[in-house]
Amino acid sequence: MANEIPYKIYLEENEMPKSWYNLRADMKTKPAPLLNPGTREPMTAEELEGVFCKELVKQELDNDTREIEIPADIRSFYKMYRPSPLVRAYCLEKKLGTPAKIYYKFEGNNTSGSHKLNSAIAQAYYAKQQGLKGVTTETGAGQWGTALSMACAYFELDCKVYMVKVSYEQKPFRREVMRTYGASVTPSPSEETEIGRKILKAHPGTTGSLGCAISEAVEKAVSTEGYRYVLGSVLNQVLLHQSVIGQECKIAMDKYGIKPDVIIGCAGGGSNLGGLIAPFMGQKLRGEADYQIIAVEPASCPSLTRGTYAYDFCDTGMVTPLAKMYTLGSNYIPAPNHAGGLRYHGMSSILSELYDEGFMEAKSYRQTEVFEAAELFARSEGILPAPESSHAIKGALDEALKCKETGEEKTILFGLTGTGYFDLVAYEQFNNKTMEDYVPTDEEIAESVKTLP
Amino acid sequence: MANEIPYKIYLEENEMPKSWYNLRADMKTKPAPLLNPGTREPMTAEELEGVFCKELVKQELDNDTREIEIPADIRSFYKMYRPSPLVRAYCLEKKLGTPAKIYYKFEGNNTSGSHKLNSAIAQAYYAKQQGLKGVTTETGAGQWGTALSMACAYFELDCKVYMVKVSYEQKPFRREVMRTYGASVTPSPSEETEIGRKILKAHPGTTGSLGCAISEAVEKAVSTEGYRYVLGSVLNQVLLHQSVIGQECKIAMDKYGIKPDVIIGCAGGGSNLGGLIAPFMGQKLRGEADYQIIAVEPASCPSLTRGTYAYDFCDTGMVTPLAKMYTLGSNYIPAPNHAGGLRYHGMSSILSELYDEGFMEAKSYRQTEVFEAAELFARSEGILPAPESSHAIKGALDEALKCKETGEEKTILFGLTGTGYFDLVAYEQFNNKTMEDYVPTDEEIAESVKTLP
Numbered sequence: 063m064a065n066e067i068p069y070k071i072y073l074e075e076n077e078m079p080k081s082w083y084n085l086r087a088d089m090k091t092k093p094a095p096l097l098n099p100g101t102r103e104p105m106t107a108e109e110l111e112g113v114f115c116k117e118l119v120k121q122e123l124d125n126d127t128r129e130i131e132i133p134a135d136i137r138s139f140y141k142m143y144r145p146s147p148l149v150r151a152y153c154l155e156k157k158l159g160t161p162a163k164i165y166y167k168f169e170g171n172n173t174s175g176s177h178k179l180n181s182a183i184a185q186a187y188y189a190k191q192q193g194l195k196g197v198t199t200e201t202g203a204g205q206w207g208t209a210l211s212m213a214c215a216y217f218e219l220d221c222k223v224y225m226v227k228v229s230y231e232q233k234p235f236r237r238e239v240m241r242t243y244g245a246s247v248t249p250s251p252s253e254e255t256e257i258g259r260k261i262l263k264a265h266p267g268t269t270g271s272l273g274c275a276i277s278e279a280v281e282k283a284v285s286t287e288g289y290r291y292v293l294g295s296v297l298n299q300v301l302l303h304q305s306v307i308g309q310e311c312k313i314a315m316d317k318y319g320i321k322p323d324v325i326i327g328c329a330g331g332g333s334n335l336g337g338l339i340a341p342f343m344g345q346k347l348r349g350e351a352d353y354q355i356i357a358v359e360p361a362s363c364p365s366l367t368r369g370t371y372a373y374d375f376c377d378t379g380m381v382t383p384l385a386k387m388y389t390l391g392s393n394y395i396p397a398p399n400h401a402g403g404l405r406y407h408g409m410s411s412i413l414s415e416l417y418d419e420g421f422m423e424a425k426s427y428r429q430t431e432v433f434e435a436a437e438l439f440a441r442s443e444g445i446l447p448a449p450e451s452s453h454a455i456k457g458a459l460d461e462a463l464k465c466k467e468t469g470e471e472k473t474i475l476f477g478l479t480g481t482g483y484f485d486l487v488a489y490e491q492f493n494n495k496t497m498e499d500y501v502p503t504d505e506e507i508a509e510s511v512k513t514l515p
Numbered sequence: 516m517a518n519e520i521p522y523k524i525y526l527e528e529n530e531m532p533k534s535w536y537n538l539r540a541d542m543k544t545k546p547a548p549l550l551n552p553g554t555r556e557p558m559t560a561e562e563l564e565g566v567f568c569k570e571l572v573k574q575e576l577d578n579d580t581r582e583i584e585i586p587a588d589i590r591s592f593y594k595m596y597r598p599s600p601l602v603r604a605y606c607l608e609k610k611l612g613t614p615a616k617i618y619y620k621f622e623g624n625n626t627s628g629s630h631k632l633n634s635a636i637a638q639a640y641y642a643k644q645q646g647l648k649g650v651t652t653e654t655g656a657g658q659w660g661t662a663l664s665m666a667c668a669y670f671e672l673d674c675k676v677y678m679v680k681v682s683y684e685q686k687p688f689r690r691e692v693m694r695t696y697g698a699s700v701t702p703s704p705s706e707e708t709e710i711g712r713k714i715l716k717a718h719p720g721t722t723g724s725l726g727c728a729i730s731e732a733v734e735k736a737v738s739t740e741g742y743r744y745v746l747g748s749v750l751n752q753v754l755l756h757q758s759v760i761g762q763e764c765k766i767a768m769d770k771y772g773i774k775p776d777v778i779i780g781c782a783g784g785g786s787n788l789g790g791l792i793a794p795f796m797g798q799k800l801r802g803e804a805d806y807q808i809i810a811v812e813p814a815s816c817p818s819l820t821r822g823t824y825a826y827d828f829c830d831t832g833m834v835t836p837l838a839k840m841y842t843l844g845s846n847y848i849p850a851p852n853h854a855g856g857l858r859y860h861g862m863s864s865i866l867s868e869l870y871d872e873g874f875m876e877a878k879s880y881r882q883t884e885v886f887e888a889a890e891l892f893a894r895s896e897g898i899l900p901a902p903e904s905s906h907a908i909k910g911a912l913d914e915a916l917k918c919k920e921t922g923e924e925k926t927i928l929f930g931l932t933g934t935g936y937f938d939l940v941a942y943e944q945f946n947n948k949t950m951e952d953y954v955p956t957d958e959e960i961a962e963s964v965k966t967l968p
């Protein structure tokens with residue numbers, strides 16, 4: 063009985079991590095620095111502090127400190143929804159008839175519905191510490207905006223969210239969650255900013271884009287006394303905060319003597335994958351252990367599997383610094399019928415470097431096969447997964463079915479980043495069999511990367 | 516440190532209850548039996564078995580067995596989403612500045628979003644054991660239907676849900692969750708049943724009602740080989756299954772030496788409240804301990820606080836057996852602007868009897884004050900609560916604020932039955948300040964109870 067693995071492993075509060083783990087400290091080749099797009103020189107702390115909070119800039123640029131303490135206030139907030147459970151997928155294993163042992167780290171048990179809250183609360187905390195009045199950000203469907211609203215409500219910080227207009231109008235539910243948490247939510251493009259007014263004048267009927275919303279949020283932050291801009295993925299600081307996922311995971315697995323053979327995560331900007339794999343990748347980089355690590359991305363937005371490793375803008379509007387990453391070009395926009403999130407054109411610099419050096423693999427799946435995996439998972443394990451997370455599910459199913467063929471008893475760990483409760487329009491398409499796949503041609507991708515600066 | 520109460524108390528798997536607790540065994544006056552509306556004689560097992568599963572009928576009629584073993588398959592399913600956390604509301608206490616200690620048992624961490632799954636899985640299990648092909652039920656907004664769909668998917672049982680047409684059309688999200696779990700969802704009234712066709716002929720444009728959906732589901736069950744009807748609240752069997760909530764709660768509290776002074780739950784049909792209070796009420800009935808127990812209901816549907824204790828139909832369509840309960844009359848329908856759930860005209864016979872004997876209190880709140888409490892809770896504790904659960908929150912806030920005045924350090928326990936992720940139209944009304952309160956006049960209630968049989 064002592065060795066029996068429970069369905070869900072929850073750490074005790076005193077077992078929860080007290081520091082974030084900075085993977086960069088163990089990388090021999092550090093991720094390439096952000097560049098000033100004008101001068102092509104590395105961005106200085108001073109330049110970055112006009113946009114981001116001071117302490118977050120410090121974290122962004124720190125490639126050396128291995129452990130960064132999690133402030134007590136953030137740890138208190140974490141205790142409201144963490145530790146997240148590490149789940150043994152007994153029912154899924156049985157359904158598949160696989161000898162593989164499947165585990166998933168479930169980050170969806172909080173109102174934001176995803177792992178985004180882990181970094182939102184950290185960013186809100188440092189804004190509060192700096193004495194700021196508030197923060198600005200952009201959001202598409204609203205996952206990040208929701209997380210940030212919750213974090214700002216906790217610290218009584220003002221939160222201005224620019225929400226892509228088409229989502230603001232057609233997906234009002236997350237908008238209302240944000241408002242309930244006290245955030246002001248503005249459909250973008252808006253009359254509130256110079257860039258917004260400019261775009262509205264040029265394209266009066268536009269329904270907006272994430273690129274435009276980023277530009278408005280950045281402009282608002284730098285032009286308003288006491289405000290800074292915050293971002294929910296891609297950046298080094300975000301991966302640092304998300305390391306709490308992997309650390310909890312590793313502590314729980316060590317406690318029960320479990321060692322994963324394969325670790326799988328979905329990858330959009332890289333925040334969840336980077337967080338999940340952090341301590342395992344650290345061991346791998348230090349030569350202490352080996353793991354097969356797989357990033358799963360949508361076939362409609364295949365930055366790792368079909369992108370170019372180069373410096374590019376982080377946004378479609380080309381107002382941000384340049385980051386070196388696997389990219390499809392900052393103008394690349396996945397087909398509108400792509401419902402499954404993970405629509406970002408690039409990938410975290412940290413993960414891009416590790417992938418380039420062969421420390422991890424990547425694969426892509428089509429939208430409909432991802433939703434088939436989601437349905438099977440929901441019916442077996444009870445949880446209705448987010449479309450994003452379902453990419454990792456599909457990856458795990460494939461590995462588990464391989465084990466069924468070979469008879470191998472591999473241990474598979476994947477990240478279940480969130481729930482699909484606000485993605486039911488996509489599920490409806492899937493249920494009605496009207497969901498379509500889209501895979502860009504080589505020509506389309508070649509055309510798109512022509513915009514590389 | 517040993518005595519420090521964590522933010523969340525999770526039981527270990529081996530601490531989870533192995534039996535449901537049947538509160539009726541400890542009641543000196545047993546709840547009044549269901550009556551055949553034609554003969555006014557108690558319904559026999561044979562009569563009930565035409566509609567309900569055999570084992571569930573046995574549970575419905577069993578007023579004596581104190582502990583009823585939870586079958587292993589149900590316990591396995593419970594392990595996928597239980598134990599649910601008992602949460603110490605440290606952040607809410609701080610926000611209120613109260614010396615009270617507030618705890619809540621959170622049942623929303625599963626895809627059905629509420630406690631309903633505790634009974635759905637039990638009812639699906641017994642249907643499967645009986646060799647049935649499937650079950651039928653009705654659903655309004657979809658909480659119960661979702662839970663039942665998940666349970667049926669697990670046992671690969673067919674699930675036919677009659678969903679009130681207006682919800683089917685205007686609230687498509689829970690409908691799609693049900694379909695993803697493989698349920699067939701039919702807008703009610705439908706052409707599939709005699710009663711449906713009759714109603715459609717008489718009222719071609721009707722958008723349906725819960726009463727009509729119940730009638731269709733019952734007709735379908737009794738007229739289809741291999742099907743039975745299942746219900747998500749009110750019945751004795753449902754309260755029995757829901758006792759798992761209170762039992763987990765009591766085990767967790769005993770483990771940390773916590774004794775609640777006040778226990779608060781929201782009350783619609785009574786399934787959550789009955790489950791939460793079960794073991795505590797048992798102690799009270801046996802004279803082993805005393806607790807103040809408060810049922811909270813909406814002012815727009817005040818069955819305990821303003822209803823009549825009498826035999827009444829369980830449904831608006833007057834096709835079910837008669838139950839003795841606090842009721843507003845089976846024709847009573849809360850005002851359409853009432854968004855907050857808990858719309859049932861009556862109350863579980865068990866709770867009605869206990870209330871009548873003075874073992875618990877009841878109070879009612881208006882819709883807008885309930886949403887104010889929900890907003891404060893969401894901003895303090897992170898979780899966006901269901902409108903139903905927010906009635907209990909409001910009750911707990913009032914008790915905690917009383918303690919702030921008197922300086923008493925009472926321990927308050929309330930049931931947080933679920934999340935509000937599918938109730939954002941109501942939150943939007945609240946955020947836009949267009950939400951209205953409705954309280955029926957004495958005359959309206961007097962008129963409505965005239966329909967008592």
